[in-house]
Every structure is written in C-alpha cells, then in structure tokens.
Amino acid sequence: xxxxxxxxxxxxxxxGSKRRExxxxxxxxxxxxVELEQELKELRASKQGESLLVALARAVSSGxxxxxxxxxxxxxxxxxxxxxxxxxxxxxxxxxxxxxxxxFFEFLYAVWWRVEATGTEHLPASGPxxxxxxxxxxxxxxxxxxxxxxxxxxxARRLCRMLALDMFALLPVLAPMLSKSGSVRANPExxxxxxxxGELLGVFPEGVKGVGKRFRERYKLARFGRGGFxxxxxxxxxxxxxxxxxGAEEIHPVIGKADWLGRPFGLPYFPLTPxxxxxxxxxxxxxxxxxxxxxxxxxxxxxxGPEAAEDPIxxxxxxxxxxxxxxxxxxxxxxxxxxxWFG
Amino acid sequence: MPRIAITGTAxxxxxxxxxxxxxxxxxxxxxxxxxxPPPTTLAGVRHRMLDxxxxxxxxxxxxxxxxxxxxxxxHAAFFTTPRRDASYSHELESxxxxxxxxxxxxxxxxxxxxxxxxxxxxxxxxxPSFLTEERKPDADSRLSWVRDKVEAEEHAFSFxxxxxxxxxxxxxxxxxxxxxxxTFYTRLLGSRVVPVVLGYDPLIQLLHPxxxxxxxxxxxxxxxxxxxxxxxxxxxxLLTALHLSDKVTxxxxxxxxxxxxxxxxxxxxxxxxxxxxxxxxFPFVADGEKARATxxxxxxxxxxxxxxxxxxxxFPGAGRPRTPMARTxxxxxxxxxx
Numbered sequence: 001x002x003x004x005x006x007x008x009x010x011x012x013x014x015x016g017s018k019r020r021e022x023x024x025x026x027x028x029x030x031x032x033x034v035e036l037e038q039e040l041k042e043l044r045a046s047k048q049g050e051s052l053l054v055a056l057a058r059a060v061s062s063g064x065x066x067x068x069x070x071x072x073x074x075x076x077x078x079x080x081x082x083x084x085x086x087x088x089x090x091x092x093x094x095x096x097x098x099x100x101x102x103x104f105f106e107f108l109y110a111v112w113w114r115v116e117a118t119g120t121e122h123l124p125a126s127g128p129x130x131x132x133x134x135x136x137x138x139x140x141x142x143x144x145x146x147x148x149x150x151x152x153x154x155x156a157r158r159l160c161r162m163l164a165l166d167m168f169a170l171l172p173v174l175a176p177m178l179s180k181s182g183s184v185r186a187n188p189e190x191x192x193x194x195x196x197x198g199e200l201l202g203v204f205p206e207g208v209k210g211v212g213k214r215f216r217e218r219y220k221l222a223r224f225g226r227g228g229f230x231x232x233x234x235x236x237x238x239x240x241x242x243x244x245x246x247g248a249e250e251i252h253p254v255i256g257k258a259d260w261l262g263r264p265f266g267l268p269y270f271p272l273t274p275x276x277x278x279x280x281x282x283x284x285x286x287x288x289x290x291x292x293x294x295x296x297x298x299x300x301x302x303x304x305g306p307e308a309a310e311d312p313i314x315x316x317x318x319x320x321x322x323x324x325x326x327x328x329x330x331x332x333x334x335x336x337x338x339x340x341w342f343g
Numbered sequence: 344m345p346r347i348a349i350t351g352t353a354x355x356x357x358x359x360x361x362x363x364x365x366x367x368x369x370x371x372x373x374x375x376x377x378x379x380p381p382p383t384t385l386a387g388v389r390h391r392m393l394d395x396x397x398x399x400x401x402x403x404x405x406x407x408x409x410x411x412x413x414x415x416x417x418h419a420a421f422f423t424t425p426r427r428d429a430s431y432s433h434e435l436e437s438x439x440x441x442x443x444x445x446x447x448x449x450x451x452x453x454x455x456x457x458x459x460x461x462x463x464x465x466x467x468x469x470x471p472s473f474l475t476e477e478r479k480p481d482a483d484s485r486l487s488w489v490r491d492k493v494e495a496e497e498h499a500f501s502f503x504x505x506x507x508x509x510x511x512x513x514x515x516x517x518x519x520x521x522x523x524x525x526t527f528y529t530r531l532l533g534s535r536v537v538p539v540v541l542g543y544d545p546l547i548q549l550l551h552p553x554x555x556x557x558x559x560x561x562x563x564x565x566x567x568x569x570x571x572x573x574x575x576x577x578x579x580x581l582l583t584a585l586h587l588s589d590k591v592t593x594x595x596x597x598x599x600x601x602x603x604x605x606x607x608x609x610x611x612x613x614x615x616x617x618x619x620x621x622x623x624x625f626p627f628v629a630d631g632e633k634a635r636a637t638x639x640x641x642x643x644x645x646x647x648x649x650x651x652x653x654x655x656x657x658f659p660g661a662g663r664p665r666t667p668m669a670r671t672x673x674x675x676x677x678x679x680x681x
Binding site for chain 1: 468469470471472473475535536540541542543544545546577578579580582583586587589590591592596597598626647
C-alpha cells in the first residue's frame with residue numbers, strides 16, 4: 001500500500017481524475033500507468049542515489065589534497081538534490097522533499113501518536129473543500145498529521161494544503177519545510193486561489209491564540225479570527241468540513257510563557273513547558289499522547305450565495321456555528337477519552 | 344509620423360528595446376534620450392543629450408517632445424544595481440520621473456511607460472504566493488532602491504490622474520537573467536562561493552531578457568494599461584538555482600546576515616545593502632495573469648531556462664546535459680498559475 005501511496009503525489013491526482021473521465025481508459029490501463037510511474041520513479045531515485053555516492057567516492061579518493069571549490073560544489077549539489085527535486089509546483093511544493101520526510105511523519109502518525117482518524121468519508125473526493133480544525137501543540141504538528149490522515153485514510157489520497165500561520169512562515173528551517181511539503185501562507189489571496197483551483201485546504205481559524213494557548217485552557221476553542229475563512233467559503237461556494245483534533249494539546253503542555261525572551265527572535269510567544277527549555281534539545285521532543293482526528297459532516301454554504309460574504313452579521317453567525325460544532329465534537333471525544341496516553 | 348522616445352538607452356533594457364524598435368519600425372520612428380549617445384552601430388537613430396537630474400530638465404523635455412513629435416515615452420532610466428550614492432539615484436529615479444511625467448503631460452504625450460521591478464512589492468514572509476497588481480508596493484521599505492522606484496511610479500500616476508490625456512503603463516519586470524545581463528546578482532553568481540541565509544529557500548522568478556523585450560514591445564502597441572507584472576513561466580527555488588550553477592553555498596544565520604551585509608556594503612566590498620537579505624529569505628513572486636489578460640503576453644522561458652541561458656553565456660561549455668523529462672513535467676504543472 002505504501003508503495004502505491006508514493007506514486008500518487010500532487011501531479012498524479014489531476015491526471016488520475018482525467019483518466020476516469022476518459023471512456024477508453026479501463027482499469028487495466030490505469031494499473032499499467034501506475035506501474036510505469038513507479039518504474040520511472042525508481043529509475044530516477046537510483047540515479048540520484050548514484051550521483052551522491054559517486055560524488056562522495058570521488059571526494060574520498062582524492063583525499064584532503066584534492067579538495068577544490070569545484071569538488072565541494074559538486075558534493076553540495078549532490079547532497080541537495082538527493083532530497084530535493086529540481087522542480088517545484090507553482091506554490092513551492094517539492095514532491096521529492098515530501099517523499100523524504102514522509103517516513104518521519106508516518107512514524108509520528110502511526111507509532112508515536114497512534115492517530116485514529118474517523119469520518120474521512122465526509123471529505124470531497126474531488127473539487128474544493130475547506131477543512132476547519134482546532135489548533136494546538138505549539139509547533140504545527142497538528143496540520144501535518146491532518147495532511148497525513150487525509151493522504152492515507154481517504155480513498156482519493158488527496159493532498160490537503162494547510163494554511164500556515166505567518167509566524168511559521170518567518171521561522172528558519174520550518175518555513176521552507178512547510179512550503180515544500182504543501183503548506184501555503186495563510187492569507188485570503190492564497191486561500192481563494194487554491195479553492196478556485198479545486199484544491200482541498202486546511203485552516204486553523206484560531207491562529208496564534210490557539211496554537212500557543214496555556215495548558216489550563218486546553219480544548220477551549222479561542223476566538224475564530226475575523227471570519228475570513230467563512231467569507232472565502234461563501235464566495236467560492238466551498239463546503240466546510242469541521243475537524244476535531246484531540247491529543248495535540250498535551251504534546252507540549254504550556255505551563256508558562258516568557259514572551260519577552262522570544263521577542264528579539266521575532267516570535268509572538270515563547271512557551272515554557274515541563275521539558276522546554278530546561279532539557280535543551282530534548283525539550284523539543286513532543287510527548288507521545290494518543291491522538292484522534294475526527295472529520296464531521298460537511299457544512300454546505302451554497303444556499304447563501306456568494307454575495308452573502310458581504311453580510312458581516314451572517315458571516316459572524318456562520319463562524320459561531322462552525323465554532324460551536326467544532327467545540328461539540330472536541331467535547332464529545334474528550335468525554336469518551338479515558339487516558340491521555342492510551343485514548 | 345509620431346515618434347517613440349526611449350530614456351536610458353545606455354541601460355541594458357533601454358538599449359535592447361531601442362535596437363528592437365529600430366529593427367521593427369525604422370530608425371526615424373524612435374528617439375534616444377540619455378546622457379551618452381547610443382552605439383554607433385545604430386547609425387541614423389535620432390539622439391538628444393538629456394540629464395534628468397538637472398533642474399531645467401522638464402522644460403527642455405517639453406521642447407524635445409514637441410520638436411520631435413513624440414507621442415509615446417518608454418522610461419527605462421532606472422538602476423537595477425543599488426548605488427552607494429543614494430542621493431544621485433533618488434534624483435534620477437524619483438525626481439527625474441517627476442520631470443519626465445510633467446513634461447510628457449505638458450507636451451501632450453499620449454502614453455508613458457515605466458520600467459519597474461517586482462522587487463517593489465518587497466520580500467516578506469507574509470506575502471501571498473502570487474502578488475497581484477492590486478497589492479500596494481512597499482513604500483516604507485528600508486531600501487532606498489525600492490522607495491525611489493515606488494515614488495517614481497507614484498509621480499507617473501499622479502500626472503496621469505491630473506491630465507487624463509496621458510496614459511500610464513508601469514511594467515514590473517521580474518529579476519532579469521540571461522545572456523549579457525550584468526548586475527549585482529550576476530556578480531555574485533560569478534564567484535565560486537555564495538552566502539545564503541540559513542534555513543531559508545524562497546521561490547524566485549528569473550525573467551529572460553527576450554521575454555522582457557517582447558512584453559515591452561507589446562505594451563507600447565497596446566496603450567495605457569496601468570500596472571502590469573511581467574514574469575517568467577515558472578519559478579525556481581533559490582538554492583536549486585545556486586546548486587544548478589555549481590556554487591558553494593555558505594549558510595549564514597539571519598540575525599548575523601543583516602549586520603554583516605551592511606558592514607560589507609559600508610566597507611565598499613559588498614554588492615548590495617543589508618536590506619536585500621530579505622530578498623534571499625522571503626518570496627516576492629508576482630502573478631502574470633494580468634499581462635496575459637490585457638497585453639496577451641505570456642513568457643516563453645521558465646526561470647530555469649533563463650538561468651541555463653545565462654550559465655551557457657557566462658560559462659560556455661560547462662553546461663551539463665539537460666533533463667527533458669523534468670522540463671515537460673514542470674511545463675504542465677505551471678500551465679495554471681505562474
């Protein structure tokens with residue numbers, strides 16, 4: 001299964017949907033195309049691995065005396081292209097980079113947090129959709145796990161692009177990592193463009209207030225921004241799929257905040273957890289709680305029409321109802337949960 | 344027959360545009376305005392010596408425009424490479440455009456085109472993935488390079504508002520890269536070791552000069568169209584571009600990069616002031632949809648092809664075999680957006 005999962009990244013999906021419309025393309029042809037794609041991928045991977053090995057071997061055999069700028073540049077290039085592809089899509093998503101990180105995310109998903117995803121049948125198989133989830137956990141692990149859940153549990157294996165908070169887009173290492181694995185910056189222009197292209201989007205309307213909330217406020221949903229996500233959903237006629245994530249609040253329990261420490265580094269908050277920053281690098285290891293990700297019934301907003309986006313009272317009412325639905329789903333899951341660690 | 348005047352014909356884009364227009368419409372249809380004459384190979388091209396930084400430049404321009412019967416002006420006298428004497432570039436770019444726009448309005452010029460840069464949007468972490476023309480340029484940038492260009496655009500538009508007969512087109516070109524391009528970033532590409540910002544790898548757009556010229560020529564034909572982004576077919580990440588050109592990259596943490604670059608610049612060694620670090624950290628990718636819709640222009644080259652053509656020109660023979668597979672797949676992926 002995992003072999004197939006790797007064959008159908010971003011570009012493959014579009015081609016796949018076209019094939020289904022084609023009356024001549026039977027399932028046999030489909031399978032053959034998947035096989036060929038797999039072969040092509042293996043061929044490319046072996047070539048890439050080879051070039052890295054060749055570069056390393058050359059460097060070793062030439063010894064310390066043979067180190068030149070040219071050989072250094074070749075080595076750096078081989079390292080870089082071993083886990084980056086030479087092309088990205090228009091939003092900066094890099095298929096090879098995503099593949100490289102996939103085992104790590106799969107480990108977090110299946111082993112570390114033992115994520116239990118339900119209700120994936122509520123996600124649309126094609127066309128636009130807006131997944132609205134509660135935000136928590138200091139670092140954007142929850143978004144990555146929603147992405148993995150949809151990729152693995154939904155039959156269409158769709159890529160769910162997460163709208164990343166601006167603060168994550170400013171941080172070194174994290175910023176290119178998120179954008180190369182399919183996230184885009186959270187702003188209305190990006191959201192509207194992607195939904196009009198029929199993409200599946202994930203959004204955390206609580207924003208910074210949600211991801212950095214204190215441990216004693218856990219699972220109490222913060223205010224939902226200014227309702228921008230509802231306005232865009234109304235304008236584009238996109239269904240909203242509420243998504244309740246339980247378990248992520250306890251991975252980095254925030255017991256205090258020292259925001260003055262983070263300010264010089266451009267961070268909006270600086271969390272103190274039982275392990276961070278006291279244990280140094282060990283402090284950034286998230287706790288292995290048991291997670292559940294529940295997708296709820298889609299909320300269809302098409303009855304209101306696109307002009308309803310200009311009605312602030314209506315928009316606020318929808319925002320509140322989405323928030324209440326999500327809070328209800330979170331509370332329901334919490335009531336059924338017996339242990340933070342075992343679910 | 345009314346003529347097309349081009350300012351800054353000694354610049355890369357201005358000179359190329361002059362050549363192209365001479366080839367297309369004949370030497371008598373264009374007028375070169377610069378402080379230095381155009382190359383002698385362009386014999387028969389009308390040339391007027393003109394210094395936009397002089398106090399009486401606007402009066403002299405009105406005379407020139409009337410005498411030469413100019414109805415279209417392409418203003419290409421802008422610095423791509425930042426200068427250390429910021430006051431001179433301010434005089435030329437901001438005040439010079441003020442003079443030019445005033446003279447164009449007074450002399451009844453129909454169409455004023457400005458060469459501008461997608462860099463005026465400013466590189467920011469909060470930028471959307473595609474900057475459209477509605478996005479306000481970064482008027483409070485810490486770079487005088489950006490502020491002068493934004494002011495020049497504003498001067499042109501303010502005259503166009505007051506004198507409805509004067510139509511304005513501002514072409515915001517993406518970073519030019521291709522044969523014969525010489526700027527501060529190509530000097531960086533010329534050295535073996537290139538400093539980069541640790542932990543950042545933004546998407547960049549590299550525009551082939553042929554595409555830039557095509558867009559300029561189309562815009563002259565089309566008439567006033569406001570602000571238009573001129574961008575290549577596809578983007579490329581900064582590190583991909585550097586590694587494809589076989590550079591050794593040295594990552595510098597960003598808190599150290601700004602003061603170091605500023606120091607380097609102040610010491611007279613650096614290629615650009617510290618504010619340009621933003622452009623190596625954050626994306627400023629512009630959307631080319633308006634150019635497609637209003638000018639009917641879409642670029643022929645992708646960013647990667649522009650880079651390859653530059654490398655072929657700068658380091659002939661060092662090019663590595665191309666990968667046709669990767670190219671076609673990129674072409675498909677970018678049909679929708681870029």
